[in-house]
Structure formats: structure tokens, C-alpha cells
Amino acid sequence: MYFCRSETSCMSSNKPLILITNDDGITAPGIRALIEVMNKLGEVYVVAPSSPQSGMGHAITINDTLYCDKVVIDKNAPQVEYSCSGTPADCVKLATREILKRKPDLCVSGINHGSNSSINVIYSGTMSAAIEAGTTGIPSIGFSLLDYSMEADFGPVKKFVKIIVRQALQNGMPKGVVLNVNFPKLAEKDIKGIKVCRQANAHWIENFDKRTNPLGRDYYWLTGEFINEDKGEDTDEWALQQGYVAVVPVQFDLTAYHAITDINSWDL
């Protein structure tokens, strides 16, 4: 039997150190499901937003203060948890620089309530947390379920989370790459398997809902329609529609290398 006298000594155990965050907030069912699975695979630290941060993209807090307090949400579970006033990217920065005593072996983000497939990756707080960790060389994975409901059932996807995380811990991650994993909303028996995909070429067409406030001033609610123009059978959207778990390797070197020659032909 092994006793930890402090968090520092605890972290010197042989278990992989796993950092968990999300963008739906620390009490969201999706992150609780992810914590449950990760507790079986490693020593778990949770540093997650105190409130929902959906659609926050890669926002960081540079003009405001950040609070980050140790909390106990589940008295009977082994993980150590911190609730942070900032964005998902802030959580990763705080965790790696202020809370964890060593570099984590893995960062997992999610499980998001709702899709982060195709172009949604650029708006996603879940994926930004994974990317943030990736920029400092931490193997990282964002998980999302195609069900926006707070009552979403994460049971069917736990098996696949475990498979993917085990493989990531075993194989490591290619340099400069993090994984964007999306799960179809299906019973476990109906999920056909896991496909490695490319990001579908899709975009949103917004439909703003224009209203007038009680003082007579117009305002808008952002709503929109997701348009997938990509007919390819190697995309995340295709895989999800076919009942597969979609895994897209995502990079944060945004250089469009193929366009350098094009732009060099301009008269600059």
C-alpha cells in the first residue's frame, strides 16, 4: 500500500499523471464521465472552468483576474480538483504552471456536450484546451459527444475513450498534433468502431434572431445552420453519420504551406 503525504510525493507514483479540463464547466456530466474513466488509467488532476465556456474558442484572460480554487465535488473519488474562473485555455495554463508539480503525461478535455467536428474545432473551448496543452508538448485529446443535452448519456462512449487514451499513452502523440475525437449519439452496440479522418470542409450560415428589448433597442441572438459541402468518405462528418467514432489529428501550425508559392507570385 502506498500513502501520499503530499501532492508532490503522490505525483511521483508510477501512474500516468492526467490533466482533465473541459468547456462546459467543472460540474457538467461530460467531465464527470471523463474523470470516472481516467481514474482507472492514471492519477487525475481536474482544473476546469467554474462556469460554462462553450464557444470560447482559444480565448485567454489577459485583462482580468483569474481565480482558481481547490474544490471537492465527489468526496469518494480520488481525483484532485480545481475550479477556475477563466477559459479552458486559462485552465491548462494555470494547471501546468501553478498546480501540477510536473508535466502531465496526458491532457484530456471534455467530454463536450455537443459536436466539435469539422469547422467547429475553431470555435471549441474543449479543443482549445487540448491545443493549448499540445503547444507545450503534452499529448492531448479533446472528446465530444454529438448530444448538446445536459442529460446526454455518456455511458456508450466510455469504452472508446479508454481505448483511445490507452493507445495515446502507449504510442505518444506525433509532434505538434492533438486529437479531436467526436462520438456519434448511439447505443454502444450501434457504434461501428473508430475511424481516423480529416476535418470536413463545412461552415455555418448564421440566422440572427433579431429582437427589441423593453427599452426599444434592437439586439440579436446568434443561431445558425451547419452546411457540410464535403462529400468525401474520409471526413469526420461522414464517419459520424455512418456510426463511427471520428478521430481527427489536429495541428496548431496553421501555415498553409501549399499557398506559399501562390502568394510569392504576387507583386509584393
Add this chain to the structure above:
Amino acid sequence: MYFCRSETSCMSSNKPLILITNDDGITAPGIRALIEVMNKLGEVYVVAPSSPQSGMGHAITINDTLYCDKVVIDKNAPQVEYSCSGTPADCVKLATREILKRKPDLCVSGINHGSNSSINVIYSGTMSAAIEAGTTGIPSIGFSLLDYSMEADFGPVKKFVKIIVRQALQNGMPKGVVLNVNFPKLAEKDIKGIKVCRQANAHWIENFDKRTNPLGRDYYWLTGEFINEDKGEDTDEWALQQGYVAVVPVQFDLTAYHAITDINSWDL
């Protein structure tokens, strides 16, 4: 002489329709400089945040209302301007769906007060606005000056903004690509020219400034150090250090195509 009886008829002129936004807010000197240059090249609509949005990444407003009001900031200038309560990406969505009567010929964002080179592209509200427009097929460019000061001098870079925008209007933009343009903080005579580059492989190491509030609760300010590990002479960081304007073609298909084979070799 041509008279506009309405904004709709005005937009049927032969001038290119140029949408301008930024992340420092609609009154920032950087966007005022950009408006001045763009007024010489096309018909200008400004839809920009009412308050500073630095570090907002690709955040969008999905759990709150958006206000977007017509404003007059410079009575003697021809542009039409709207001040928006949301993020830079919100501004582009509102502009293209609610304000402009046709798709703009170009979207320009900035000129940002501070660098958006290398990894900063992922945190940048300026670049997210350009990318947002790019996802709907609008040729887009983000401009940034390596001077965070609100008293930054944008005079030396106006000539280069004009050269790049003229070329973009003439040549169009490669599909799925937007430009990330960073200017060194130099006198015009000391700027050596324009280089098309790749994004340097760099990252931030945060140094959180931990303080205690008057009620005894700890909080943090995010500060950090920029670490450029990339010794390449084809990067944006190299070009800027050498006194060049750095132009990086940026893509929003984040798929790490080179890693698909790697991940496919995992036991998934």
C-alpha cells in the same frame, strides 16, 4: 458624380466592398489607420467591437445577446460604421448576415496593437475575425504591428497595407486560406520589404503573478514569456527580426494530414 440614395444602391458601385473589423475596439488607433487606407481602395463598412477583445481567440457569443448599433466616429469620412457588443468573430457574422447587402470583396482586420505572429495566431481576435470571414469564402487579411502601445505609430506601415490589399483584390485568395500580416516596429525607410513565411514553431511559458485580494482570496494575473525555438530563416519571427513585413498564409482546415498514417497504426 455619383449619389447614393440608400446603402443598397451605394453598394452597387464598382468599388470593391471592404469589411473592416478588429479586436482592440472600434475607436482604437489601429483600426482608424486601416480605415483611412481602405477608404482609398474601396467602399468601406466597419463592424467592430465596442470594447477591447484582445486574446478572445475565436470566441463567439452563444449564451448572451448581441447589440450592434450604427455609429458615426468621424463625421468627415465616407465609411459606414457599426459598433458591436460581441467578439471579433461575432462582428464578421453580424456584418455578413445582417448589415451588408452583398458578400464583401475583402475583409481586413486590425491593425492590431501587438504581434500576432507564430503561435499568437491561435489566441488572436484579429486573426479569428479574418479566419471567420475566410470560412465563408471571403478573401481576408489580418494586420498587426509589433507595438502594443495605444500610441503606436501606424504611419510607416500604411504603404505596405495598401500594396498587400491591392494584390489580394487583384489576385484573389487561394481557397481555404487567409493572410496573417505582421509589421515590424520600424520607420518606413527601415522596413526592408515583404516576406512570405511559415509560422515559427514557438510557444508561451506563463508566469502567473499570484496576489491576494482584500478579502484574503488568492487570484492570478496571466503573464508570460514568448519562447521561439525555431531557428529557421523562413519563419515570420525571423522575417520580423530582420526588418521585413511577415506574411503567413493561414488555413482553417486544421487536419494534420501527415499524422493520419501514424494514428492509423494505433490499435484502435
